[in-house]
Amino acid sequence: MALTEVSSNKSFGGYQKVYSHESKELGCVMKFGVYLPPQTEAGQKLPVVYWLSGLTCTEANFIEKAGAQRYAAQYGVIIVNPDTSPRGLSIPGDSDAYDFGTGAGFYINATQDPWKTNYRMYNYVTVELPNVINNNFEVAERKQSIMGHSMGGHGALICALKKSWTV
Template sequence: MAGAASLELVSSIKCFNGFQKVYKHVSKELNCSMNFSLYEPVAANPNDKFHVLFYLSGLTCTEQNFIQKSSFQRFAGEQKLIVVGPDTSPRGCNLPGESDRWDFGASAGCYLDALVEPWSKHYRMYSYVTKELPALIKENFPTTGKFGIFGHSMGGHGAMVCGLRNPELFLSISAFAPICNPTQTEWGKDVALKNYLGEENKDKWNIYDSTELMKTYDGPERNILVDQGDDDEFLKTHLLPENLKAAAEANPKIQVNLRMQPGYNHSYFFISTFISDHIEHHAKILNA
């Protein structure tokens, strides 16, 4: 493997006839050491190559939550998909105020490239997810070069933003309970976008808002699956899926299949219930 020396295998556990692994590497984009998870199916033949699905986790999470709680491995193994899960923020940077809130700083990188100091040196999760990590995966693992992306909550926001802004890289997109329109929420305006990007850079806020991106998207046609629980505690304050649906309906190049799931909340119980549908959604598009 070219460049394999830069990767350190932290753990490898057999799971559904594949291996659930965690790797560590030094990120040039984030200027720190980062972990990412990687599920790798067992190859039937030595030259087999696999499509890759990136999963972006939500606020307060690490690379561990998804691999331990979602049960995705059974379905990824059946569909022969590599599934990669980066951590949710830089680690060990010791920035002032980095751990003061659950929804900003550590575990809350928001999948954007910060413009305001001290965050701008390390908090470059958008470039990490769209440039550095895909290149690392292509270089070191048996991939076809066809990628999809999905995520939950903050990670659902990140998946749609990264996917819509990079349609040549991510061919399929889906999300669980995504933060759909952060420029219209108190958290987005007063916490994440304000502190990472700065009020003086409000012209940059919309490029990290999937609802706003859908209004101007002019790339290849996209069919995006979104599952949302109607008993989600963040539905009205952070998520705003109705805004996303309205923006998609006004753009003929985007179809959003928004499924409001009765009785489900924001947890991994919700994700694990519908994870097979999302894996199938991506596999169908990537196999086309």
Template sequence: MAQFQRISRSKCFDGFQEIYSFFSKELQCTTRFSIYIPPKVNRENPAPVLYWLSGLTCTEENFIIKSGFQRYAAELDLVVVGPDTSPRGCNIDGEDKDYDFGTGAGFYVDATTEKYRDHYRMYSYVVRELPTVIEENFPVIPGLRSISGHSMGGHGALICSMKNPGLYKSVSAFAPISNPMVSPWGQKCFKGYLGENNQEEWKHWDATELISQYNGPDLHLMIDQGSEDEYMDHLFPENFVEACRKYSIPLDYNYRDGYNHSYYFVGTFIGQHLKMHSEVLKSSK
């Protein structure tokens, strides 16, 4: 059992919003995660869990402070867990140089380049280590989980679900980096973490490429994209939508008129996403 330190605990909509730290074996550093436990959820009455992956520059705090999701999670009896977006304090030369690479920009891949492979293993942390920690220590129903995220975190949610058919009962994303192989953000991170001349490996971490290989249960897939997103030239949602259409993957795609990339956008529609996840999870019990 992991050794935890509780960083904070605040009552919120009669449940509790908490932040913990522990030493991650995958990341080889101390990391933090947030967890919201609704008022009716306890050891005798465990609940399904939604994992939320945040975007570039974020920590485990951005989503819990800005989105207002707790109101809906409390009503739906849904535990919500949010990891940090990267390892921190690993003393890797250059990891703090840029906002879009290194610290705060783990990109939810397992790095293979020599410089980053020992610590930048956010994919394995998210899909293996963190769920084990949560299911062993908190009042959640083992195996009953879904995943969501924003921007870089939306990319993470998509690839985690597609690379692990059935691991998550549903997946949703806000403005995901949908085709990172052609995105400036994605190309920079893939070169640094996976190798500049290793584009065949890049395909294994790109949602638009992965959708052609998906062979599993219904993803219950929802994406929201704002029409006024200032980072559209990094996201390429249309490529993913077309790939889903080509390979007959059901997708609930919502193009939201006038919305940008911010948490005002996320906060507006987060209730609809949580409702979708809750309905799928409860039908899967």
């Protein structure tokens, strides 16, 4: 799967990057942040933490506000933070309320029209995105975890309990 680098900034000896890619699961272009600590430059395969943000956030929220890059650099952990929902689909009603639609994917798969075709955040976070990460970065595939805050905490619990996230 082709990735497009949107941005790259040096941070605590590593790089905070943002990529976009065409998501087959969601039917749109998705963005995600990935912090690559300095240990990746030596070719080390590192553990990954997937961070799911809360309601109305984008991938930028965690990057700009958490300050986790310092600790990820210190302990050699890759952090991946996806956007919270598909964007730019222009589904009628997707931007009518802050807690439904754009920015509010809830990390579940929608089951009703017109949402069920694109709002498949559970599959995106548990299957498609990990495949993208595993195929494009030096990760320890059997050392991956998931966490989040607010809506993302709910999503992390759902994903971990439903999928048995520990691989």
